[in-house]
Amino acid sequence: MNRGVKVENKLYFLRKSKAPAMLIECCFVDDKDDVKLYDYRYMAKAIVNGISS
Numbered sequence: 001m002n003r004g005v006k007v008e009n010k011l012y013f014l015r016k017s018k019a020p021a022m023l024i025e026c027c028f029v030d031d032k033d034d035v036k037l038y039d040y041r042y043m044a045k046a047i048v049n050g051i052s053s
Contacts, residue, residue, distance in 0.1 A: 008014065014021055026043045029035055 011023065014023065024047055026047075027034070027038060029038055
């Protein structure tokens with residue numbers, strides 16, 4: 001499920017950073033079924049594509 005992009009300034013490191021910063025939450029792994037779906041290579045490629053496009 002894609003919950004979209006949210007802009008949030010409440011987190012300390014986002015407010016106090018002098019450089020541009022972002023927090024990326026890839027997934028929530030709560031049980032064995034989630035572990036089976038977890039694909040770090042796919043997520044890494046998606047992050048790179050999202051940042052560079």
